[in-house]
Amino acid sequence: MRKELLQLLRCPSCRRDGSLSPQRMHIREDKLWEGSLRCSACGASYPLSEGIPDLIADPSPTVLNEREAYAKSKEEVAARIQALAPATKEIELRRIALMEHTGEQFQLTSELNLEGILPHVRPLPGMWLLELGAGSGWLTSRWAALGLSCVATDISKDLKLDLSPLIMKQRRVYFDRVLADMTDLPFAAGFDLVFVSASLHHAENLGASLCEAARVLKPGGRLVVINEPMHGLLRRSGKRFIDQAAEDNPGINEQSFNYFQWRRALRGASLSPVFLFPPYYAAMLQEQTGRSVSSTRLTKLARLIWRSPLKRLVYTRTGTAIIQLLLGMNVCLIAEKRTGIPR
Ligand SMILES: C[S@@+](CC[C@H](N)C(=O)[O-])C[C@H]1O[C@@H](n2cnc3c(N)ncnc32)[C@H](O)[C@@H]1O
Ligand SMILES: [Zn+2]
Numbered sequence: 558m559r560k561e562l563l564q565l566l567r568c569p570s571c572r573r574d575g576s577l578s579p580q581r582m583h584i585r586e587d588k589l590w591e592g593s594l595r596c597s598a599c600g601a602s603y604p605l606s607e608g609i610p611d612l613i614a615d616p617s618p619t620v621l622n623e624r625e626a627y628a629k630s631k632e633e634v635a636a637r638i639q640a641l642a643p644a645t646k647e648i649e650l651r652r653i654a655l656m657e658h659t660g661e662q663f664q665l666t667s668e669l670n671l672e673g674i675l676p677h678v679r680p681l682p683g684m685w686l687l688e689l690g691a692g693s694g695w696l697t698s699r700w701a702a703l704g705l706s707c708v709a710t711d712i713s714k715d716l717k718l719d720l721s722p723l724i725m726k727q728r729r730v731y732f733d734r735v736l737a738d739m740t741d742l743p744f745a746a747g748f749d750l751v752f753v754s755a756s757l758h759h760a761e762n763l764g765a766s767l768c769e770a771a772r773v774l775k776p777g778g779r780l781v782v783i784n785e786p787m788h789g790l791l792r793r794s795g796k797r798f799i800d801q802a803a804e805d806n807p808g809i810n811e812q813s814f815n816y817f818q819w820r821r822a823l824r825g826a827s828l829s830p831v832f833l834f835p836p837y838y839a840a841m842l843q844e845q846t847g848r849s850v851s852s853t854r855l856t857k858l859a860r861l862i863w864r865s866p867l868k869r870l871v872y873t874r875t876g877t878a879i880i881q882l883l884l885g886m887n888v889c890l891i892a893e894k895r896t897g898i899p900r
Pocket of ligand 2: 571576
């Protein structure tokens with residue numbers, strides 16, 4: 558962990574900003590590597606191991622369940638790759654770090670949505686970015702490659718943050734890692750951007766997590782969300798996908814929300830959102846993904862609209878809102894932290 562991050566940390570016990578300082582710390586390549594962080598205000602101490610501080614002071618039963626599920630998966634992976642040569646083991650673990658084990662679909666969706674939202678965000682080198690539920694940090698690395706100071710957080714080291722070095726090595730970037738729960742973030746209000754991909758649907762309480770995301774942003778800072786499932790009034794596939802995932806992954810919290818629920822939760826967190834038509838769907842309708850579009854009546858209609866002059870309506874705020882309300886699709890949004898007196 559870089560020493561500069563210390564000023565952005567907040568003690569998860571007494572919630573004092575900037576009160577954590579290194580104790581008996583082993584430094585490796587100029588980074589805090591093994592030791593602990595101690596709060597000068599309340600005396601609480603948090604372990605820091607392999608560069609990752611554990612700032613989840615009191616894990617909730619949901620977090621404990623999720624951690625247990627990942628620890629079990631890690632054991633299964635370890636047993637499966639045990640007999641492989643070290644280089645092949647590394648390839649297999651990198652595959653997991655890059656989410657390739659979830660199938661090409663998720664990777665393609667994520668890459669296209671991130672690439673598509675970046676021109677709207679216009680990030681600048683040197684900005685501080687915090688990612689919530691980053692997994693291995695495979696998407697954090699994209700922001701780091703643009704010169705941002707990035708911090709990947711997750712509740713689990715197992716099969717998540719402990720895989721980050723493979724990503725950093727391959728993409729030749731650095732980002733910090735912190736064990737943190739998005740419902741109670743151990744950070745002060747110092748970030749220009751908070752980024753979330755496919756993690757908020759694990760939140761125990763969407764509104765509370767969005768409030769936390771807003772709290773750690775600087776005034777005028779922005780939350781960027783991609784890849785969260787959203788169901789519509791007509792198209793419920795986002796909900797079906799989540800319900801299936803909940804059945805397949807006992808112990809892991811899974812929820813789907815509709816457009817109104819997202820809007821309400823964002824506004825309740827003093828965030829002003831702009832929803833974008835998800836770039837992945839645009840690429841799919843333009844037949845740029847190399848994947849065939851399913852031939853339901855709804856998608857046939859969508860393709861007809863796409864080829865007509867009505868297409869430009871899709872990109873207006875009202876057009877996107879109506880489409881998302883009816884069809885859901887996935888969430889792709891930028892929300893600015895509102896400052897001043899709420900109206
Ligand atoms: C589907 S994965 C998405 C990972 C990555 N963001 C991506 O897009 O590939 C969801 C991640 O959320 C993390 N997560 C679940 N509950 C969390 C919580 N309360 N706080 C922070 N992260 C959490 C999980 O450990 C997991 O890594
Ligand atoms: Zn403290």
